[in-house]
Amino acid sequence: MTTGIWILGDRLTIKQLSLQNNQAQKQQTPVIFIESSNYVQQRPYHQQKLVLVWSAMRHFAAELKADNWQVTYKIAADFITPLQDWIAANKITNLQITNPCDRPFLKLIKSLDLDCEITFLPDNHFLWNKDEFITWANSRQRLLMEDFYREGRKRFNILMDGKKPIGGKWNYDKDNRKPPKKNLQTPPSLSFEPDAITQEVIDWVKQEKFSHYGKIEPFNWAVTRQQSQQVLTYFIQESLPQFGTYQDAMIAGEYTMWHSLISPYLNLGLLEPMEVIDAVETAYYQQELPLNSVEGFIRQVMGWREYMHGIYHYQDENYSQNNWFDHHQPLPKFFWDASKTEMNCLRQTLTQVEETAYGHHIQRLMVLSNFALIAGISPQEIENWFHSAFIDAYDWVMQTNVIGMGQFADGGVLASKPYAASANYINKMSDYCGNCQYKKSDRTGERACPFNFFYWDFLHRHRDRLQSLGRMNLVLSHFKRISETELEQISSLAQKWWENQPLS
Ligand code: FAD
Numbered sequence: 001m002t003t004g005i006w007i008l009g010d011r012l013t014i015k016q017l018s019l020q021n022n023q024a025q026k027q028q029t030p031v032i033f034i035e036s037s038n039y040v041q042q043r044p045y046h047q048q049k050l051v052l053v054w055s056a057m058r059h060f061a062a063e064l065k066a067d068n069w070q071v072t073y074k075i076a077a078d079f080i081t082p083l084q085d086w087i088a089a090n091k092i093t094n095l096q097i098t099n100p101c102d103r104p105f106l107k108l109i110k111s112l113d114l115d116c117e118i119t120f121l122p123d124n125h126f127l128w129n130k131d132e133f134i135t136w137a138n139s140r141q142r143l144l145m146e147d148f149y150r151e152g153r154k155r156f157n158i159l160m161d162g163k164k165p166i167g168g169k170w171n172y173d174k175d176n177r178k179p180p181k182k183n184l185q186t187p188p189s190l191s192f193e194p195d196a197i198t199q200e201v202i203d204w205v206k207q208e209k210f211s212h213y214g215k216i217e218p219f220n221w222a223v224t225r226q227q228s229q230q231v232l233t234y235f236i237q238e239s240l241p242q243f244g245t246y247q248d249a250m251i252a253g254e255y256t257m258w259h260s261l262i263s264p265y266l267n268l269g270l271l272e273p274m275e276v277i278d279a280v281e282t283a284y285y286q287q288e289l290p291l292n293s294v295e296g297f298i299r300q301v302m303g304w305r306e307y308m309h310g311i312y313h314y315q316d317e318n319y320s321q322n323n324w325f326d327h328h329q330p331l332p333k334f335f336w337d338a339s340k341t342e343m344n345c346l347r348q349t350l351t352q353v354e355e356t357a358y359g360h361h362i363q364r365l366m367v368l369s370n371f372a373l374i375a376g377i378s379p380q381e382i383e384n385w386f387h388s389a390f391i392d393a394y395d396w397v398m399q400t401n402v403i404g405m406g407q408f409a410d411g412g413v414l415a416s417k418p419y420a421a422s423a424n425y426i427n428k429m430s431d432y433c434g435n436c437q438y439k440k441s442d443r444t445g446e447r448a449c450p451f452n453f454f455y456w457d458f459l460h461r462h463r464d465r466l467q468s469l470g471r472m473n474l475v476l477s478h479f480k481r482i483s484e485t486e487l488e489q490i491s492s493l494a495q496k497w498w499e500n501q502p503l504s
């Protein structure tokens with residue numbers, strides 16, 4: 001029997017079981033990497049995403065080769081032809097693949113007509129595997145992230161003092177999420193000059209014109225495990241102490257604030273979740289860092305990330321088609337071209353995404369996704385846009401974050417109420433409104449902020465449904481203070497906005 005290993009583009013780690021299990025006979029074990037140009041045509045991926053994934057694959061392949069694995073690297077139209085040739089040439093009888101995280105990719109692999117047996121090995125890249133999460137979920141009446149997170153803290157003994165949480169509380173959010181102050185000095189992000197491999201990929205992506213979306217250069221992302229570890233170390237030294245306090249703040253021109261920028265590397269397998277958590281916990285003890293920041297950050301990785309992955313597998317594949325509010329508006333053109341909107345919050349955020357393929361959580365949730373929700377854009381259209389535009393996007397993390405958290409299209413599987421907000425929130429948490437041609441406090445009138453009339457129109461259109469959630473009653477009680485005439489003006493503004501909107 002000859003075993004061959006296919007390394008998937010988002011599992012770039014020596015720790016995956018296929019490599020671990022065959023370590024002793026690595027010189028005789030064929031390993032293949034495939035860049036498929038057809039596969040990336042399914043949506044207009046940000047050009048930096050293509051560069052990151054392919055450069056990281058090429059770097060990892062080179063590392064395995066240098067470590068005496070028998071590596072084949074193919075650049076091809078599809079997956080099937082290079083796989084068939086390689087299987088025949090190496091007389092492979094058993095193909096080992098790490099179980100793909102994304103359902104569509106698993107389906108694709110299963111549809112390939114290969115002349116050998118396929119073994120899917122468990123993906124050991126999350127702290128909780130699918131079955132463990134499902135067992136946890138089945139034992140609960142409610143699927144609250146906070147409950148899951150506490151379970152994780154206990155299970156892995158992170159920030160614990162015996163059976164109690166360090167500091168006496170599980171959650172320090174009360175001390176976090178401060179609005180931005182004037183003249184905040186944010187740390188510059190660590191950037192990496194493209195080496196010869198990365199430059200080759202940049203030139204290839206430019207030449208082939210796989211997608212026109214996003215600026216390809218400057219390309220500053222890490223592309224190896226070693227560089228990803230540097231990003232983590234830099235984050236802990238420079239940004240972690242302030243991470244919690246300004247976690248939700250947004251400032252024009254400040255792209256990363258105190259965020260870590262590690263999601264692309266975690267999602268590719270270049271960093272492991274537990275090594276991130278361990279490094280942050282160690283820094284907490286050694287450097288006496290503020291607990292609100294340390295706990296807040298660990299909650300992101302140990303709580304939110306694991307929970308989103310778990311829920312993706314707990315739900316079936318129809319989850320992606322959910323549309324609780326029955327929203328069907330198409331995506332406005334400006335999502336693909338930031339210069340086409342005068343809304344400063346959207347223009348700033350979309351420009352940043354075009355330049356870097358990155359936005360931090362609140363820009364994603366409370367600017368981009370919030371706008372799509374209140375304007376009534378189809379959840380599937382906005383999900384497709386997020387999946388195309390972001391450097392760290394994959395099916396498993398998209399469904400839950402966009403369909404679930406951002407659009408509430410699942411009717412409350414993972415959020416107890418929709419993340420919908422007017423200009424009030426954006427103005428409180430950013431400096432965007434100060435330089436906007438719209439009036440942040442107006443919901444009607446010529447210069448009314450679209451976030452305002454869409455917000456109230458959204459609440460009005462879905463009043464009955466929202467009432468059934470219970471948690472929206474306080475917000476809905478504000479309708480008492482809005483006259484019928486004003487409601488009509490609001491709804492007419494929302495309608496007119498769509499009539500004048502170029503669509504993609
Ligand atoms: P930090 O703020 O420094 O947080 C640390 C880490 O926590 C992140 O790197 C990430 O691994 C993890 N994390 C925190 N929240 C989440 C979450 N909700 N889901 C998964 N991981 C989380 N995350 C992605 O990895 N890929 C995506 O495509 C993606 N799309 C999103 C779309 C929407 C609408 C929303 C609301 C969130 C999305 N997120 C996504 C989650 C989160 O916004 C990003 O993980 C985070 O902004 C990445 O930047 P960072 O590494 O600087 O994060």
Ligand code: SF4
Nearest residue numbers: 343345423433436449
């Ligand atoms: Fe955005 Fe409205 Fe503020 Fe302008 S006024 S930045 S559109 S929230």
